[in-house]
Amino acid sequence: MPDLKFEEVSLTYGPPGTTPTVRSITLTARAGTTLGLVGESGSGKSSLARAAVGLTPISHGRITLGDRVIADASARRAKARPCRAIQMVFQDSSGALNPRRTAGQSILEGIAAAGPIPRHLAHAELERLLDLVHLHPQHAERQPRELSGGQRQRVALARAIAAKPEVIVADEVTSALDVSVQSAVLNLLRELQEQTAVTFVFISHNLAAVRYLSDNIAVMRNGEVVDEGPATRLLANSAVPYTQNLVDAVLTVPPLAAP
Ligand SMILES: Nc1ncnc2c1ncn2[C@@H]1O[C@H](COP(=O)(O)OP(=O)(O)OP(=O)(O)O)[C@@H](O)[C@H]1O
Numbered sequence: 426m427p428d429l430k431f432e433e434v435s436l437t438y439g440p441p442g443t444t445p446t447v448r449s450i451t452l453t454a455r456a457g458t459t460l461g462l463v464g465e466s467g468s469g470k471s472s473l474a475r476a477a478v479g480l481t482p483i484s485h486g487r488i489t490l491g492d493r494v495i496a497d498a499s500a501r502r503a504k505a506r507p508c509r510a511i512q513m514v515f516q517d518s519s520g521a522l523n524p525r526r527t528a529g530q531s532i533l534e535g536i537a538a539a540g541p542i543p544r545h546l547a548h549a550e551l552e553r554l555l556d557l558v559h560l561h562p563q564h565a566e567r568q569p570r571e572l573s574g575g576q577r578q579r580v581a582l583a584r585a586i587a588a589k590p591e592v593i594v595a596d597e598v599t600s601a602l603d604v605s606v607q608s609a610v611l612n613l614l615r616e617l618q619e620q621t622a623v624t625f626v627f628i629s630h631n632l633a634a635v636r637y638l639s640d641n642i643a644v645m646r647n648g649e650v651v652d653e654g655p656a657t658r659l660l661a662n663s664a665v666p667y668t669q670n671l672v673d674a675v676l677t678v679p680p681l682a683a684p
């Protein structure tokens with residue numbers, strides 16, 4: 426499995442010449458490991474993630490997966506091409522799933538994306554994936570609106586895994602879920618880490634979740650990476666004040682006032 430590399434990546438939503446939203450980011454998600462991406466709201470995490478799946482064009486630098494170029498701002502055709510090898514799962518999985526397709530049909534689409542496969546094998550693979558994400562076979566018959574948020578999120582994950590990706594970018598996948606379903610989805614991600622060689626980029630505001638899943642962490646602020654390192658060291662004793670504040674803020678959240 427290859428590394429996912431960002432080399433001096435900048436991107437901007439404004440006209441050329443405006444300050445880029447993401448500025449000169451150099452970062453590696455090492456093959457088979459999980460890179461946690463944290464930082465305040467608006468710091469550019471999702472923008473960087475979307476660039477990695479070819480949804481947002483970059484204005485400088487390049488993104489590579491091994492020797493495959495995902496995006497290259499200096500290339501004549503700089504437009505990024507979505508790449509099956511990198512799959513993204515979003516916070517709001519209902520937007521990512523076709524509302525008129527059943528969960529099973531959505532996952533079968535993912536299976537088909539991995540390459541031609543006979544019908545009976547595709548259905549066997551569907552059953553395997555449903556089991557992997559702890560869904561019942563009857564969930565496959567339901568449309569997204571007939572599933573709970575946590576079940577939808579697991580369908581979206583199964584669909585992403587079905588495409589046999591080398592990288593899964595998970596952007597706030599647990600934020601909309603209640604605490605018990607959050608931990609179910611986090612445990613599921615942990616199982617996937619153990620059972621597959623997939624590289625993960627895990628974006629979350631939940632530092633405990635990031636600590637639980639990540640080998641390395643990058644901290645973003647105002648479009649730049651301000652700190653980076655092994656998860657245990659970075660969260661325990663970073664020399665960077667911004668990271669310290671981020672960690673302290675979590676530890677000092679005031680308790681809810683008694684009713
Ligand atoms: N499609 C877009 N068009 C214009 N500006 C955008 C667009 N998407 C994001 N932005 C701006 O880019 C900046 C970075 O946004 P981004 O969504 O990458 O942040 P984030 O770190 O993911 O934040 P959050 O933690 O709130 O999800 C923000 O200022 C945002 O307003």
Ligand SMILES: [Mg+2]
Pocket residue numbers: 470471472596
């Ligand atoms: Mg975001």
